[in-house]
Amino acid sequence: MKFIFLITFCSLITFGKLFASNDSIISLRLNELKSKGINNSFVMETYSTGCHCCGTNDNCNYESSQIYFFWRDKDKDFIQTYNKCGSPIKAIHNKVFDFYLQNRKTILKEEVKSYLISEKDGLVMELIIDDSRHVKFYLGAGEKYIVKEYDAYQLTNMENDQPNQNFERNNSLKLVKLQKSIDDLINTQ
Numbered sequence: 001m002k003f004i005f006l007i008t009f010c011s012l013i014t015f016g017k018l019f020a021s022n023d024s025i026i027s028l029r030l031n032e033l034k035s036k037g038i039n040n041s042f043v044m045e046t047y048s049t050g051c052h053c054c055g056t057n058d059n060c061n062y063e064s065s066q067i068y069f070f071w072r073d074k075d076k077d078f079i080q081t082y083n084k085c086g087s088p089i090k091a092i093h094n095k096v097f098d099f100y101l102q103n104r105k106t107i108l109k110e111e112v113k114s115y116l117i118s119e120k121d122g123l124v125m126e127l128i129i130d131d132s133r134h135v136k137f138y139l140g141a142g143e144k145y146i147v148k149e150y151d152a153y154q155l156t157n158m159e160n161d162q163p164n165q166n167f168e169r170n171n172s173l174k175l176v177k178l179q180k181s182i183d184d185l186i187n188t189q
Contacts, residue, residue, distance in 0.1 A: 022047075022065055025082060026138055030145065033071055041071035042100060043138040043145075044182050049130055068182065072097050079185070090189070096181050103174040108139055110175045112150035116165040127162065129153045135179050148175055 026043050033041050047065040067082040077097040080089045100107070115127040132153040138145040155176060157167040170176060 022067060026067065026069075029069055029080075029082070030138065033069075036073075038071050038073050039140065040097075040101065041069065041140055043070070044068045044179065045136040045138075047134050047136070048132065049134065068186065070097055070100070070182075072101075081186075092185065094181075094185050096178070096185055099174075099181060100178055103178070104139070107148075107175045107178060108146055110173045111148070112154050112170050112173060112176065113166040115154050115156070117162045118165070127153075127164075137175065137179075 022045060026045065030041060030043065045065060045067045069078075069080040069082065071078050077092050077094065078089055079092050080087050117125040117127060119125070129151070132151055134149065134151050137148040139148060154164075154166065155170050157164045164170075
């Protein structure tokens, strides 16, 4: 029993350090951008809990997390991928940042809702899967950043078995469209 407790406790500490470390990295980089007078920026972080890829040659990712910084400086858009192999800055010629700026007010208000199976007589039945991909945005809102976080499972729909009542609503959000356009950009680089 003590052994199980010890393993669980150590796992929680390690997992907590990973995400505390990511938050520090993100905060430092965003403050660095602000100190250079860059006020138009945002970050997308993706991660999976309880997942570690073994035996791959791609040893650059920081644990199970990927962090992407986006900013605009003097009408040029940039992306920086943070990982253990260095973090080169690339100019991007893409509509991702334009989409973000055009829809920022809407995106800041949006929330991805849970995978809702049914709601009847005040009882709510939701599905949760923890080992799917999580998406976390740090979105500029004046002097501070607003964090938006959701689980990619909330964007799915098992039509035959237990359909997600929030499927269409969630996938129509500007926040989700921003994430999908970033995924497309990353997959083409």
